[in-house]
Amino acid sequence: MQKPQRDITLRFLAEPQDVNFGGKVHGGAVMKWIDLAAYACAAGWSGRYCVTAYAGGIRFVAPIHVGNLVEVEAKVIYTGSSSMHIALEVCASDPKSLNKxxxxxxxxxxxxxxxxxxxxxxxxxxxxxxxxxxxxxxAIKLMDMRKIISEEMEIFTD
Known part of the structure; x- marks a missing residue:
């Protein structure tokens, strides 16, 4: 039996349709790329179709510009019985310099x-x-923190 694939990197160029009104790549586009990489990583690990259960702790550290080479790196950092916690990093560079x-x-x-x-x-x-x-x-510490946050967020539900 082949060992499951723990990590994957998706690479592509940021395109004009990905830009927001401020001229940078829209956060929603970045989140879509993150979800695609997380799916590819989880499917590669599990050998199954996978669905997103949670996305959190997202930090937008620096903007991505149109024409940048974007790399979305995803890797399994924890597994439950049916769940996989995937850590993701998005890096960008000018394709001429490749300074990520x-x-x-x-x-x-x-x-x-x-x-x-x-x-x-x-x-x-x-x-x-x-x-x-x-x-x-x-990942285990974050699970504990999410339980506390979930309990606190109950005030916002009907």
Missing amino acids: RLTTHCIVIMVAVDESGEKVQVPKWQPETEKDIKQHDT
């Missing part, structure tokens, strides 16, 4: 599902390096 700069980063949780939309088991990911262990532990 971080523009955005976040965490997305994807869930593997079957043909009827029911959750299915995913392969367990085990951290190997010191960096893997730190990211894995951070």
Whole structure:
């Protein structure tokens, strides 16, 4: 059996239709690219169709300009029974210089599902390096924090 693919990088050029009224790539376009990379990463790990369950901690660090070469790097940092926590970084560069700069980063949780939309088991990911262990532990801390935030947000629901 082939080992699941833990990470993936999508690369493309930012196009004029991606620009907002301020002349920079729209945050919504960046979020779409993040979701696409998270899906490709989760599907590669699980071998299944996956759906987005959560996207959070998104930080827009620097703008992306039309014509920039954009790289969206995604990697599994934690697995539950059916969920995969994916860490994402978006970098951009002028394609002539290739000096990459971080523009955005976040965490997305994807869930593997079957043909009827029911959750299915995913392969367990085990951290190997010191960096893997730190990211894995951070994913667990973030889960605990999301539970608290979710409880606090209940005031806004009917």
